[in-house]
Amino acid sequence: MKKRTLLGGAIALIIALFALNACGPAKRDLNLYTWSDYIDPELVKAFEEQYDCRVIIDTFDSNEAMYAKLKAGAKGYDLLVPTSYMAEVLYKEKMIRELDLAQIPNAKYIDKNYLDGKAFDKTMAYSVPYMIGTTGVAYRDDKIEDVEDSWAIFGREDLKGRMTMLNDMRETLGAALKYLGYSLNTTDETQISAAGDQIIKWKANLAKFENEQYKSGIASGEFYVVQGYSGDILQVQEESENVVYMLPKEGFAIACDDMVIPTDATDADLAYAFINFVQNPENAARNVEYVYYLCPNTGAYQLLPEEIKEDPAVFIPEDLLDKAETIRDLGPDNQKYIQVWDRVKSAN
């Protein structure tokens, strides 16, 4: 009869676990669906105390996976943090709400420069910018000298075979377009073609086009110069102090993750409160220090410690932000990029 006791014990344990989860006074829940490690846990705790609620965080690993799940009808999330292009898709498909900015007084701190010049949603009709990342260049300052803050670094023949660029059509052609002084969202075929020629010239010096391994490559010193995302480079920098991030003076791509409220959110008021809470300048500054991305909150800028303001991997100086651009979906014009990119990939 030992087995029966064992089985009984197991069932009792499960019931106890369920009961444990269910007990306690019913608190309000904020169901946040976001990227992993994308908010300071202390901030979450402070919010929970202030609003006497629980913040339940679930994470996704790509915008597309999140979209697929929501599109199939998954419900229950009160706040999402998609990248801008995905926020636009969600809005067009009426999956997220129009925001009532009166409920987010701290939205007044959002950087007007960013909103007017770069954002898709300039009036914050459906999204509030949360964190900005950049695509720049990282290099090893112990291996190379005379680095100029420019995309021209990929033309240096002395670094042949020690450099990588991203294997991403828009990012990589975008870098060349910026270098040549064009917009990285251009639809002018001669400009795109010129960018292709530029990349082919650089390609002779590149080890490869690479999206993942460049992080460990530059950490170990296998590569000296890589084009990469600021968030990735920051992880490398935590380990290797010789890795320096630079934002090319000609301009670069930026991407922003935005906070949006799904149409079927169960507690939208709490979601509004949360957006307002993270955009409080003090909280935003603390959060930037934790996640090491830039929250475009002008109130927070002055509260940031000097070391962060001087770190191009996090903080984008105003004159450089002017030259930065957001990669937009070009619809049918994408084809022009695909043709040139094919030519780049097949060139020797």
Next chain:
Amino acid sequence: MKRSRFPFVATTLILVFLYLPILVLFAQSFNDARFGGSWNGFTLKWYKLLFEHRGVITATENTLIVAVTATLLSTVLGTLAAWALHRFQSRMQKVHQVLIYGPLVVPDILMGISLLLLFVNLSVPLGLGTVIVAHSTFGLSYVAFVVLGRLQEFDHSLLDAARDLGAGSWTTLWRVLLPLLWPGIAAGALLAFTLSLDDFVITFFVAGPGSSTLPVQVYGMMKHGQPALINALSVLFMSATFGIVLASQFLLRKRYD
């Protein structure tokens, strides 16, 4: 006659191929360096950070609740299904067999999406409950086939003998059938438990707010955040999985004498 050395070499290479990455991972979980490009010294910091990570802790609780419940459900249902498939031969049982076989061959992504659509259409709120149902669905198939294998070696005259000696059907079940099938049932249950512990694709789709399991949490951390924590987590996770698999192997090997 001299034996060929080929089997030995092939076996060694395959074992190295299978287990070297795991050994590297094991070592990396104690490496101070985040990317493992170089050895920066021994550290337990990833383990420490891991135990402080609220998302990981919640996900571990969820994973265990789901795995234990889904294992119980799929063991009971799977054993009953195996018994029915073995005992009765009819056209309906053929259909039954195909249905049980389905989850073993249907790609995870299809299972995930179709279960999600089912839950959405039935307006079932997504949460631990839906994850448990999903895991039981594929778990019961595995249990059924393991138990079925065991039943094929089963000597039915033992049941007749028990009845001959005056045992009622309840006594026969508890004192004869279940003890004889026990190793198969336990092995199936352990398999279901391991699969539930590891499942990402199906869980990603059917989990609702607050019911993410460890694999879902880990997948998010790999792309964003603190990838080095994952080495430590994988080592713990894998040790547990290995333990369970070893136990199930041991139980499968045991014959009823």
